[in-house]
Amino acid sequence: MKTQSEYTVPLLPLRGILVYPSMVLHLDVGRDYSVQALEKAMMNSSEIFMTTQKDVSIEEPKQEDLYQVGTLTKVNQMMKLQNGTIRVLVEGMRRAKIVKFQDTGTYYSVFIETFDKNFEPDAETEALMRTMLDLFSQYINQSKKISNETFATVSDMEDGGKAADIIASHLPLRLPQKQEILETIDVKQRMRKLIELIKNEQEILSLERAISKQVKKSMERTQKEYYLREQMKAIQKELGDKEGKTAEVHELREKILNANMPEHVANMAFKELDRYEKISATSSESGVIRNYLDWLISLPWSNATVDDLDIAKAEKILNEDHYGLEKVKERVLEYLAVQQITQSMKGPILCLAGPPGVGKTSLARSIAKSLGRKFVRVSLGGVKDESEIRGHRRTYVGAMPGRMIQGMKKAGTINPVFLLDEIDKMSSDFRGDPSSALLEVLDPEQNHSFSDHYIEEPYDLSKVMFIATANDLSTIPGPLRDRMEIISISGYTEMEKIEIAKNHLLPKQIKENGLNRNQLRVNADALQLIVRRYTREAGVRSLERKLAAICRKTAKMIVSGKRKRVTVTAKNLEDFLGKPIFHYGQAEMEDQIGVATGLAYTAAGGDTLQIEVSLSPGKGKLMLTGKLGDVMKESAQTAFSFVRSKAEELGLPDDFHEKYDIHIHVPEGAVPKDGPSAGITIATALISALTKHAVHKEVGMTGEITLRGRVLPIGGLKEKSLGAHRAGLKKIIIPKENEKDLDDIPESVRGELAFYPVTHMDEVIKIAIVGEEQ
Template sequence: MDKMKENIPLLPLRGLLVYPSMVLHIDVGRARSVAALEHAMVNDNQIFLATQKDLRVEQPTQEELYTIGTLVNVKQMLKLPNGTLRILVEGISRAKIVNYAEEEDFTIVDLEIHEDDSKKDAEIEALMRTLISYFEKYAKSSNKITTETIESVIDIDEPGRLTDIIASHLPLKIAEKQEILSIFNVKKRLDHLIIRLHDEQEVLNLEKKINSKVKQAMERTQKEYYLREQMKAIQSELGDRDGKSGEVADLRKRVDESGMPESTKKIALKELDRYEKLPAASAESGVIRNYLEWLVTLPWTESTTDRLDIAHAEEILNRDHDGLEKVKERILEYLSVRQLMQTIKGPILCLVGPPGVGKTSLARSVAESLDRNFVRISLGGVRDESEIRGHRRTYVGAMPGRIIQGMKKAGTINPVFLLDEIDKMSNDFRGDPSAAMLEVLDPEQNNTFSDHYLEEPYDLSKVLFIATANDLSTIPGPLLDRMEVISIAGYTEIEKIAITQNHLIPKQLKENGLKKSQLVIKDEAVVDLIRYYTREAGVRNLQRQIAALCRKAAKIIVSGDKKRVTVNSKVLIEMLGKHKFRYGQAETENQIGVATGLAYTTVGGDTLQIEVSITAGKGKLQLTGKLGDVMKESAQTALSYVRSLSDKLEIDADFFDKHDIHIHVPEGAVPKDGPSAGITMTTALVSAISNKPIKREIGMTGEITLRGRVLPIGGLKEKSLGAHRAGLTTIIIPKDNERDIDDIPETIREQLTFKPVSSAEEVLDIALMGGF
């Protein structure tokens, strides 16, 4: 039966809780607590202990104290030298605050006292036995409770007192202890403690398991340390003073500092452990050593900061290259986007054009404008897939592919990477390297590029890949699809003059040890060099001729004949010999049966003479000039179309049965093929049959159908440059190619007249003297 007790002094406790039946020493130092204690000692030695919810509060209020606490009897009080009171208290019973009153020096509370029911039934007896059994197991597992304590607990016959004594020996938090103190019902308290003891036993078992694992690990580490020390001693006795330990420590440090991904680092450390255990003379030891060396020397995080200055980039590109406006524009677009976005996948650019137009040097300029490292690999003649992806480490002499080798050479993860001559790759029984390049040049895949040697993914997504090629037709479709193609057609004569004066002459003077004042090449000589000593889309041969002039000038100066050499048109012939080419290939007069076509070759645009001769015979068509299948079919189509014009040409119906026709394309040793010679052959045939001359200043390009329709062609820009070099003034082009005229340099457009046509009759009307 609960009863009331009034005017009991309150002693707040910090981090401490007292159960009934417990005897405990408590140190008291706070002024209000000391006052409450003194009041209790004057009266009946009883005081109420309530625990604070927050230890940091110095003067707790009613809300900051638990309402349920313990009424205790103060058995003894001792004053310590530091002024603190040490008291010995004995718990009497649980109590609940029902009234709270703040006095001047201390706090007084009215309490509702709860006495435990000492009656026992079968259920309580069973719960007590279970609790004692759990407590014994726990005490033996924890090794913190003495045998005497266990025996004293077993002897307790009162259920309430049993729960309090056991609870006082458990390592519980204050809130958990308070929860047990607040359970007035003995049966519920027994249930609660059984559950708590079961949980504590589980925690103890886990602690033991963890401690056992830690101990085993420590023993294993100590054993390994001991064995390593023995190995060092043995190696020292054998003359290997440091053994592998110094090298392994250095490699371990480099692995940690490399910045490689965690998955790769894990593999590297595993291989390092294997390397450490292998004998130095082992063949596998060398293989692992090379592998680790590659891993730690590859750039994983090192990068250069892009210089995103559009004006600076434009200045460098214009300084190093004349012309090439589209390429420059594309590079500046990339820089502009890069400036707006912090991260952008590196584009894959493919510069396509004839030899000598500056594709490789352009890539170097791009790297300089970005302040990035530059690396170049040549793919010409590569026909083994392992050249790109590397060899498996199981092979003798295995090493990574050229891509990973290039990244190591670059030293950063974001270089400008030049893939030179990508159209010159081939394949054989060892695999197709172009298929291996698909992963390298795919922005969606190359962030996890897999090299057979490394066997770990490597990120290529920050690399700016630039490929170069002379001919797109030899690049496989899937590979070409991954690249952004930028066509470089070649240079106009005006651009070649600027390149010669601004770049080639200063470069060759420097390479041949000449000063600017020692060799002067006049403008007229530069023009003659371009017109009569070279015929190319680029400037490579032009550079060779300038180098030849520099060497001859050096000989003259060293011989003492002159201190200064000035080259004009006359001196040019003396130094380089007679003209090697005739400027322009346009006919000097109008010819019958000779038409000038325009061709696109791997060295740029060029002109192509098509000659037709008609002789008495039996209707035979003869084709010469090493023509390909497409050009042979174009000739057959052109002849069939011309035969359909018999009435308009006013020729006899049996003309074609009584005459042989011979179509010849000069320079018979050079293979020729392509689908754009149809209208040229038609014009030459009609001219030869009708005996009408063809205007010498006209060039033409376009395919023809049996009905006389003119179909579009490719490479108009390159063909226009070739026509301009050849001295032609008018070009007949298919109507559908009219949109491509804007791609032609303005200086060339001003000097050429373009005649778009949609039918062969229009072509004949423009090309033949007197019309058709």
């Protein structure tokens, strides 16, 4: 390559085409800048530089919008047309590159560097030339779109670079590929690139031919099948034969008539059936329509079970299947009573909220049994896709209805008990929010016309009794929670667990392990010990597993011949279950100074919490230990501030907080503790330690404290009271505002505990501190 010359010429940007050297081309020019450039060229030497735009949509290109390598051309002829455009005949002369770009205001001018052709034939060039011409000849024979005259012209050329340019101009290459050839100055390299491009085009032509043959063959087969199918229809019509698709369509029509669909749904079904009858059986659309019709036919549109409205019978079934859970049972019986009076009522939407293992799912099954309804369970745990609820549109491959419609098909009636299990475990992602899709399902004002994307027609869910279960209400979105009636199942008391084990779990495990009642007996004291020392839960799953372990060991003893019958007592329980796993809080043996007994709520029920305070000479530092949460730390700070404000009344020196370091500790430091109910307990322990007055050993307390000493209400009083009773406490101090919750506490516990409702810390001191009683 060598530079021939450098000079300034007008620029004509091209859109969608390019000009090679030695190439003659007609162009229509209409842009003002281009027209001015042409006129300027004609005024001088008729030379103009042409290069291609990178983006054809740009009306006024700048330098960065143009390829920098183009062709210096000569305008041989120019003619104005009636529409205002100019038609020119140009001839490519040499490759050139933009060195400097200038906008004169009326046209573009460029300072260019041109390149010599510089063709020097040798053996390698000759070999490349022959290969290129041979491949071009094969391509012409395959495509049939390029004349033999073109090949004759090219084959007579001695200049390989010029031949490559001519061939490139006739190939159906994309513009960037053509530009790449133009930008390749070296002749050998240009021919090599063109050889690769011709090979690629040959492969594409071969593929096009193969595809064309396949399409033609497929069309011929389809036409043949259509002809034979029409002949078959004619023969069947003549013979009165109902076999084949005709019989199938007739059968589907009968099923639609017998499905008791609403009129608008039946019309849609018949419309789809007509389409199905006309479409070829080999068409993919045929299978989609058939599947859709099957769903419409199999759904219950009017078939309903008759509710068993015998309240006494329903109550008996619920009591047999479940011990306790009075609020849920009462709500079901209320529904039955109203149903019996009105004979028509929308299905209630209940949400059973509580810890795992308290019997939420089995309770829903018992409700269905007591009502005499079908039971359907759908697990929503881990559901992320909105289509799981609303279904997929039929345009998708493998589309299906959502879980609601699938459940209704499974039930076969329009009024089942529908359990939405683990409704709090749903989540959302880019596929949508399933909890939002449930809003329509669980809204009594909307679910009479539930819309599933697959079924498309409105479906009535208003007669369904929806029951949802959840472990954590806080993870359920507010709008969804608002549509449900929340019934909290906080867990079973110790007495309830013993009764459940005795009447339900133990008989079940004895039966499942192949035993009978005579072979295994578990005493009440052993059951109580299992509940207290081997399980710690709100429900009864772990309890059932422990009973199953006892049954298995019993079966082994009987099979091995060691025993014929086994009785499990508190004394020999360790032989079956090993050493106790858990311990529970117990009341102090004597009155203690600086130690107060608080009541705590845990997921496994209530327990007691000893809060200890010790004083040591120091500078008033307050230490809190025992892995306390932020709320409990704030309760301790509040209690300390209250004690300082009451220093004079308590007989404490004003500067006591500057003489002592105060250490507040809650034992079992490995267990996290938090919650707004330990304020009065911490304050009592502080006052006891500072005044050297002991705290009554039989007193337990729960309540939050303010800086002024007011006692605020707490939650979980039932569980806390049961924990206090189990620990052997006799007196319980509770906030005055929690008096209303005393009705929830079992009578057996209420009769053995004395409750003291208080509104201020002064009342707590009088009850809890020895020597302060009045």
